[in-house]
Amino acid sequence: MFKNIRHRLLLSYLLILALILGIFSLGIRLIFAYSLRQQMIEKLTALGQGAAANAEWENNQLKIDDDFKLRELLNNHQSLQWFDVKGNSILKQGEFILSLPLSQDNLVQIQAGNPNIQSITLPIIDSDIDKLIGYVRVSQSLEELEEILNKLDWGLVISIIVALSISGIGGILLTNQAMKPIEESFTRLKQFTADASHELRNPLMVIDSNVAVSLKYPEGMREADKESFEAIASATMQMIDLTEDLLILARSDQINLLKKEPVNLVIILEKLVKWYQTKIESKNLNLKLQLSETLLIYGDSLKLERLFSNLIDNAIYYTPESGIIEIEGKPKKCSIEIQIKDTGIGISPENLERIFERFWRADTSRSYWNGGSGLGLAIVQAIVKHHGGTITVTSQLGIGSCFTIYLPIN
Ligand SMILES: Nc1ncnc2c1ncn2[C@@H]1O[C@H](COP(=O)(O)OP(=O)(O)OP(=O)(O)O)[C@@H](O)[C@H]1O
Ligand SMILES: [Mg+2]
Secondary structure, three states, rough: OHHHHHHHHHHHHHHHHHHHHHHHHHHHHHHHEEEHHHHHHHHHHHEEEHHOOOEEEOOOOOOOOOOOHHHHHHHOEEEEEEEEEOOOOOEEOOOOOOOOOOOOOOOEEEEOOOOOOOEEEEEEEEEEOOOEEEEEOOOOOOEEHHHHHHHHHHHHHHHHHHHHHHHHHHHHHHHHHHHHHHHHHHHHHHHHHHHHHHHHHHHHHHHHHHHHHHHHHOOOOOHHHHHHHHHHHHHHHHHHHHHHHHHHHHHHOOOHOOOOOEHHHHHHHHHHHHHHHHHHHHHHOEEEEEOOOEEEEOOOOOHHHHHHHHHHHHHOOOOOOOEEEEEEEEEEEOOOEEEEEOOOOOOOOHHHHOOOOOOOOOOHHHHHHHOOOOOOHHHHHHHHOOOOOEEEEEEEOOOOOEEEEEEEEO
């Protein structure tokens, strides 16, 4: 149980941390990419302005100084294109030339390809005549920028993984430290319950045997005294049952107490049906037992007997007179399926999840109070769990309930 809590704690801690780191890295990535792009646009604009200054209006056409920084352009993966007013290309310089047509309204253009190219377009205005004489488009391959961003991505991913691993180790240490006192107090509480119920057993046995002796010779006893003694006997019996139940539950996590021996469930179930025969008859119930010839599993026969007696006991108590109880047992692939069905008062859907809780009893069953404590099904579940099995229940109010148990053969 604590292992489970520990794992869940660690997992949620790591998930939150991963989320925070993820958002943080995304922010860094976006800001970094934005400022790199901005820087590039500024560089290209400066270049474009320089290039525009090199163009002149001569004989009614655009004239450009051919040698304009060509070498430098090529080194920087940059290129220049000049256009006339109508958008016709006049001259190109450089390696990464945009093949997109000139766009007058789009200052910044990006051409997807290998590599991606970004360009910015600037108008050329002749200052002498104050007239638009053409356009210059400066482009640069985005390869370098993408490489930097790629490296950044890897750096971020690796740092997130390293940070998560370190926090994971730290988290394990922290949860261990945090859970330790809780686990210890839980163990102490269990030990206390086990000790208390164990210690209570002896005085209860003394009361029980003394009351039994007194009731053996009721002659000369007043009728009222006899009734009191009987009440004491019945209350003592209930308390003995309760302390035994508590002891079983307190020790239920100590799996090594569980014996492993071949057990034939048919023998157990038939024996239990015999034991309950008087109760069944007194309520005029119709009990149907349908079992395969043998139902062999490895387990603890006393615990298994307890498991089925609790279920049969419930079926008898919560089924009104003349009802039907069906007990079926058959082998399934690697397990044995046992079903205990009744036509009793049933359990409402909202209570169905709670019936396995310790000390839980449905309010409606008060009228059916059998002196039970509400530990029966908690014990059933603990025993099924220790045998590696599962238990499920379906029920309808006023119609009946069906408990299905699967116990693995090995
Ligand atoms: N076959 C059943 N039909 C209807 N209700 C049931 C049935 N089995 C269990 N319940 C409901 O679940 C509750 C818990 O059952 P559980 O066996 O744990 O306790 P209990 O029978 O009340 O007491 P005890 O500790 O003596 O078994 C019961 O009080 C009852 O309300
Ligand atoms: Mg019960």
